[in-house]
Amino acid sequence: MGSNIEELARSTINYRWEALPSASRAAIQRPGLVRLVVGLKDSAIPSIDHKLTYAATEQGKLMALRQLLHPSSTSADAGPALRPPFLVFTQTIARAVALHSELLYDIPPEAGGSSRIAVLHSDLSDTARDRIMTRFRKGEVWVLITTDLLARGVDFRGVNGVVNYDVPNSGAAYVHRVGRTGRAGREGGVAVTLYTKEDIPYIKNIANIIAASEKQKGAKGAGQGVQQWLLDALPTPSKRDKQTMKKRGVEARRTGSGREGAKGQAHARISTKSGFERRRENNRKGAVAGSRGRQSDPLDHEGGSDGEEFGGFDD
Structure with a gap:
């Protein structure tokens, strides 16, 4: 519950009490507000493993996310x-x-291909949103990209992790985002937050929340999500910076930001290649794979076209 909601409840209670007749007010005591907090106030639940990863640039974040999709390290130091x-x-x-x-083409066709990745946002129709959420709940979608539309109020069972590709606008937003993987006491969830040099002035709030969660956990190896030297080195954002961040987020990532004109938009751009180039590369890979399959089995003449999409697994 946000502090503004708490203040609204308090003012409503006081207004109702003051509206009573004088005799009634004299007979009863001014009511108070009791707030029950489970765990630490404004802190993430300790059953989640938090990771704060510096990626430097937008291209670095994209590489880091691809490493999460295609993990190559099995070291215990890498964490869950x-x-x-x-x-x-x-x-x-x-x-x-x-x-x-x-x-879209990062998951191989034999694993389901592009059908395993979906995007969900408020510009979609209600029918499209319901269809995507149903597929995610059924396990047909493995990676669901979204905005703060799903940060609160939506319950998904079995979510194994949350990736903050962009730093949340506030500490409360971080708590709600990562809470999607810790519903109803679920353990084993992983929350990864990627940040760049543009995020450094605002990231300390997130780092403090992670540190408080690890301290509350009290488990062996606590502190892997954020180190004390990082907390000491990060700048403390001013109240004005917090308000600006909460309302608008990082300015460089807003659509149409004119901070540096075309250079600024190119700097904040996620894609390094056009959709046509990536589609052509994917079709070329499919053609090569199909050609190898026909060479390994020359008697098979029933294969589809080279660019045919994956049709799903048989029951």
Whole structure:
């Protein structure tokens, strides 16, 4: 519950009490407000493993997300692996759509291909949103890219992780985002937050929440999500910076930001290649794979076209 809602409840109670007749007010005591907090106030639940990863640039974040999709390290120092299904949060709808387009061909066709990745945002129709949410609940979608539309109020069972591709606008937004993987006391969830040099002035609130959650957990190895030296080095954002961040997010990532004109938009762009180039590369890979399959089995003349999409697994 946000502080503004708490203040609204308090003022309503006081207004009702003061509206009573004097005799009634004299007979009863002024009511108070009791708030029950489970765990630490404004802190993420301790059953989640938090990771704060510096990626430097937008291209670095894209590489880091691809490493999460295709993990190559089995070292214990890397911490718990992020397993699908998981949610990926972005700052704006335009960035969610761009990231979905960029990752569309990252899952191989034999594993379901582009059908395993979906994007969900408020610009979609109610029918489209319901269809995507149903597929995600059934396990047909492994990676769901979205905005803060799903940060609260929606219950998904079995979500193994959350990736904050863009840093949340506030500490409360972070708590609600990562809480999607810790519903009803569920343990084993992983929350990964990627940040760049543009996020450094605002990231300390998130780092403090992670540190408080790890301290509350009290488990062996606590502190892997955020180190004390990082907390000491990060700048403390001013009240004005917090308000601006909460209302608008990081300015460089907003659609149409004129901070540096075309250079600024190119700097914040997610995709490094056009959709046509990535589609052509994907079709070329499919053609090569199909050609190898026909060479290995020359008697098979029933194969489809080279660019045929994956049709799903048989029951």
